[in-house]
Amino acid sequence: MSDRLDIKLAYDILGLTPDASQEDVKLAYRKLAKTWHPDSFSEAKQKQEAEEKIKRINQAYELLKFIKPSLAKSSASKNPTSTSKTKIYSNRSDAETFYKWGLEQAQQKNYLEAIEHFTQAIRLNPNYFEAYKDRGLACSKMGWENRAASDFRNAARLEREARKHEPAPPASKSPKNTSQPSSETSTFTSPWKCVHTLNHANWVLAIAISPDGQTFASGSSDNTIKIWHLNTGKVLHTLTGHRKWVRCLAFSPDSKTLASGSDDCSAMIWEVATGKLLKTIKVHSTPIFSIVFSLDGQLMFTGGRDTTIKITHVGMEQLLHVLKGHSYSVNSLAISPNGEILVSGSGDNSIKVWHLKSKKNLQTFNNHLGRVTGVAIASNGQLLASGSYDKTIKLWDLNTGKQNNSLTGHSDAVLSVAISPNSQQIASGSADRSVRFWQPDTGKQLYTIGHHSDSVNAVAFSPDGKTLISGSRDTTIKIWQS
Structure with a gap:
């Protein structure tokens, strides 16, 4: 199965029809994420299958929650736990903003929400190794060790590549005082x-x-x-x-x-x-x-x-x-x-x-x-x-x-x-x-x-x-x- 999803397949994965509201998308996602959480399974094979399933569910949700941005406000208003940041979420396209929101959610131990924000930051900036690293940590907290390991590997690779392109400091900037x-x-x-x-x-x-x-x-x-x-x-x-x-x-x-x-x-x-x-x-x-x-x-x-x-x-x-x-x-x-x-x-x-x-x-x-x-x-x-x-x-x-x-x-x-x-x-x-x-x-x-x-x-x-x-x-x- 390809890693890329089209809209129809995304709706199918969440068990929805194309006329589903943003609130329907969110509720379906939360239900499926809970059902397929790897910790719900005891056997290694089942856990691996659950992690793959969760990956597709996350991909579907990430795609569908941005299809109808005009509905984001009404969707958020139906959910009493939504914050003002959530209301403007779908109208922002800045990777740094999503990354910061992810950190905030992670600090509050809202790891699913953090993973969503980090994923969007990565989608907007595929070389964002900090987002990979922190998404890996959030995945680890959720018990998704395969996903976490993959994110950590990507973070390390991207960081090495970034360092290769950093210019060496000019000799003139070396401090004159060498005692420290x-x-x-x-x-x-x-x-x-x-x-x-x-x-x-x-x-x-x-x-x-x-x-x-x-x-x-x-x-x-x-x-x-x-x-x-x-x-x-x-x-x-x-x-x-x-x-x-x-x-x-x-x-x-x-x-x-x-x-x-x-x-x-x-x-x-x-x-x-x-x-x-x-x-x-x-x-x-x-x-x-x-x-x-x-x-x-x-x-x-x-x-x-x-x-x-x-x-x-x-x-x-x-x-x-x-x-x-x-x-x-x-x-x-x-x-x-x-x-x-x-x-x-x-x-x-x-x-x-x-x-x-x-x-x-x-x-x-x-x-x-x-x-x-x-x-x-x-x-x-x-x-x-x-x-x-x-x-x-x-x-x-x-x-x-x-x-x-x-x-x-x-x-x-x-x-x-x-x-x-x-x-x-x-x-x-x-x-x-x-x-x-x-x-x-x-x-x-x-x-x-x-x-x-x-x-x-x-x-x-x-x-x-x-x-x-x-x-x-x-x-x-x-x-x-x-």
Whole structure:
């Protein structure tokens, strides 16, 4: 069947005759969209058929609702939920307007209406990659993963094409002050080059690299985890056990298992070699945002929205201890190289240092002015880096509790931090779409790489320090090598 519809076929799909009013068209569409929603079907084949059916129903509706624009006003007046924007909807032909209306509907969780607006924006401007991206997100919210994946692929392709035609910035625009390099200058001076760009069907929320340097894992709001070969970027396994967003990941010290934490309140243990689910551990009743293993791999530390850190014996699947002290979500965890210290960063703007043997809170750092999103401990066990919504990265001496430096340069929230294995560089990912590199000793910004088109949610160094991986809300994973 062709993707293009004529008017007669569109009326047939909605079960209407050509004399149907705009109100009849709208009611028929809503009834069919509800009937053929993929979530109404349990079998994969039925779901796929429903998605194809919904696609044709949407196409028919998009065509017919503009056939009689003169009736739009009377149609809207019959529907008490219609807004003034809906009344003028059919008289506008500006893609940007439809796109903005789509964003408004998406923010109100009216995903069907949002999809309609984004579709019209795309019809008016076929190269509108932002509209493809946001329509994909709306489709994902509706459970239409095939449509969402297609939109994300189109968005990525169109954005790459658009970037190819962007003129390079003239040399005269390079800033004279190089103490804080801009993304324009650092793009040319940075030794870090993107060697692979990989994709999820939705936002990438977490990245973890195995201690043996052979594989890495990514977690996404598409509810999946992917295990990749580090050097080639080839996907080895796609793990589909979680029912909601995958927020955090950690490899065991021997690289044989992977732990994941999710908005479905569960932690899962996977076999890396096969992708097999080994255990499902439920010790939290709220989403899990952070996860790490002990050095011997026997204990798992998890933190989340319930403000606690829970210590679980992996083999026995038994909760051993609960660390309390934070007043808001525990967003990030890091364990010291000697395995004696655990550091937690929280949405209460604080960082806490815990002694694992005594289970006592040794120190609390309160210098951040926004929620703490990431913590990382250097290989020397002394330097701690923390990232925050206050747009800074702060450096701390774990022995003395003193703040050594505050790194500024990001123009939006810092969402993730990582320290290179030799402790000579700090990497940070930000909502300003960039990854930045810093020198710990001086606090100087070294390089900026800004090739993501949305927030950078996760960064991680490989064990040899020669590879950095970044994961973004733009649905991509980038592998950088120096």
